Amino acid sequence: MSLVVYLAALVFGMTSVLLFRRPRTAMRNPLTQSTCAAIVLGALVFVCAAPATLATVNELTGVPNFGAPLTYGMLSAYSCAVLVLLINWRGGSRERVRRMVLRTMAAYGLLVVAIVVLFALADADTERLTDLDTYYAGTPFMREMILLYLLGHTAAMLVMCAVCVKWGREVGGLLRAGLRLILLGALLDVVGFQLTKYTAVVARWSGHDLDFLSTTVAPPMASLAALLCSAGFALPRLLPPVVAHWRGLGDYRRLDPLWSLVKSVSTAPKPPASWWQLPQARLQWREVSIHDALLALAPYFDHRVRERVRDTALGAGRSPHEARLAAEAAMLADAARRAVAGEEPPETPGTYRLHATEVLGPSGLVELAQTLDRPPAASGGAVPSSRTGPMAEPEEPHVA
Template identity: 90%
Template sequence: MSLVVYLAALVFGMTSVLLFRRPRTAMRDPLTLSTCAAVLLGALVFVCAAPATLRTVNDLTGVPNFGAPLTYGMLSAYSCAVLVLLINWRGGPRPLVRRMVLRSMAAYGLLVAAVVVLFLLADADTERLTDLDTYYAGTPFMREMILLYLLGHSAAMLVMCAVCVKWGREVGGLLRAGLRLILLGALLDVVGFQLTKYTAVVARWAGHDLDFLSTTVAPPMASLAALLCSAGFVLPRLLPPVLAHWRGLDDYRRLDPLWSLVRSVSTAPKPPASWWQLPRARLQWREVSIHDALLTLAPYFDHDLRTRVRDAALGAGRSAHAARLAAEAAMLADAARRAAAREEPPDTAGSYRLHATEVPGPSGLVELAQALRRPPGRGTASGGARPSSLTGTVSEPEEPHVA
């Protein structure tokens, strides 16, 4: 059982590390800070609740069941952290948010203090690592301590359910998906953990033995519920940058044909060792380098060639946009050949702005790169030779295929 609990704690810890990957920024962002605190406290709850940890704590302190108020106090702190996270996530005027956060912390601070006091007043000399709640369900002060931590956790989960239902009607996208995961986790916690604990404790009061609900059913339900809640909290925070980096990697690869054509004329400074760089950083450097190369090649643009290819594409029934891309691809390939061969600029050279430089982001460059990749057609381009790369290899006169 301890191994499973420790694995759950490890998942929580890794999530917290991902969210806290930029400490300076995170410390200034209440939402990130409260998310990390809630996830980290959830991990600590799992660590403290593991039987191996309880035994170690009891042995180190010399106090039987000292791990109980430690675990219950940590669970209460986690409940408070969840409420604080919801308050920061919901947002609003900063004075109101700060006031609600302080009230939540004060309430659960008193609860933790009450848990400790009740444990000190109780007679709990028999060490129980897995069934303390039911074993001491009828013991004075221990009974109150157990009920108090359960009620505090129930209050936090029920508030979280209500907020998720209400807020889920107002938002959409990833935020709504995250709220649904949180709601599912909270409901699983209420039914699978709290209800089973209450049932087992009340059964003890009535003289029945339903301890298996508390010792066998509740722990895995609590683990699954906490993981679902954590996934709901971090999904809207982590998934957008992950998707952005994935799209950046895709755009970086799709720029390969254009980069292969112009890389030898780019004068942009080389980046530092890039094996560790995130895809978006690498894409940004490649964009800058390509734009620099396009400026270098601009004097070599043959606008007669561009016009002939564009007119041929329009005559073949292509759209104006597709015809422009095909014409610019042919003109850029011809300019790269002239630059590689150190030829003089053509007489038809003049100012012209490529479509790729008119749109923000990498989308225009990607379109131009894909136009360069298409197999060339024959019979419409200029009589000059067309390069297959900047290495100087020359093919027969051809016209780029227009898609």
């Protein structure tokens, strides 16, 4: 059982590591701080609740069941952190947020103190590593301590459920998806963990034995609930950059035909070769290098080539935009051939801006690269027969 709990704590804690991947930025963001604090405390609850940890803590302190107030106090701190996270997530004026956070921390701080005091007053000399809640359900002071930590956690989860339902009607997209995951996790916590604990404790009061609900059913339900909540908190924060890097990797690869054509004339400095470099950084470097190469090739643009291919594409029924892309691809391929062959620029140069340089981001370059990679029939015409000499290439804007 300890191994399963430790594994849940590890998975839970890794979410915090991902969110805290940029410490300097994260430390200035209250939302990131509170998210990481809630997830770390949740992971610590699992670590403290593992039977192996409880046995070690009891042995080191020399106090039977000392791990109980430690675990319950950590769970109360986690409940407080969840509420603080919700407060920061909701936002508002700085003073209002600060006031609500302080009130929440004060309330749960008193709860932790009460748990410790009640444990100190109780007679709990028999060590129980898995069934303490039901074993001491009728013991004075221990009974109150158990109910107190359960009520504190229940209050936090019910507030979270209410907030998620309310906010879910006001937002959309990833934020709504995250709220639904949090709501699912909170409901699972209430039903699968807390309700089973309450049922097992009340059963003991009435002379029945339903301890399996507390010892067998509740722990895995609590683990699953916490993982769902952490996923809900992290999803709106982690998924957008992940999607952005995935798209960046796709754009980086789609630029290959264009980069293969112009890389020989690019003078942009090469970045250090790092296999771990993020796709967005690789894409940014390739964009800069391609734009640098396009500037170098501009004097070699032959506008007669462009106009001829454009007219051919329009005559073939292509849209004006497709015809322009096909014409620019042909002109660029011709310019690259001239530059590599050391030929003189055309006698009638002119000022012309490629479509790829008129739009922000890599989309224009990607369009140009994909036009280069299409067969001549699809791109609206081949590169004209001005390609002559020993370095002539097939008469098409395709670059392998």
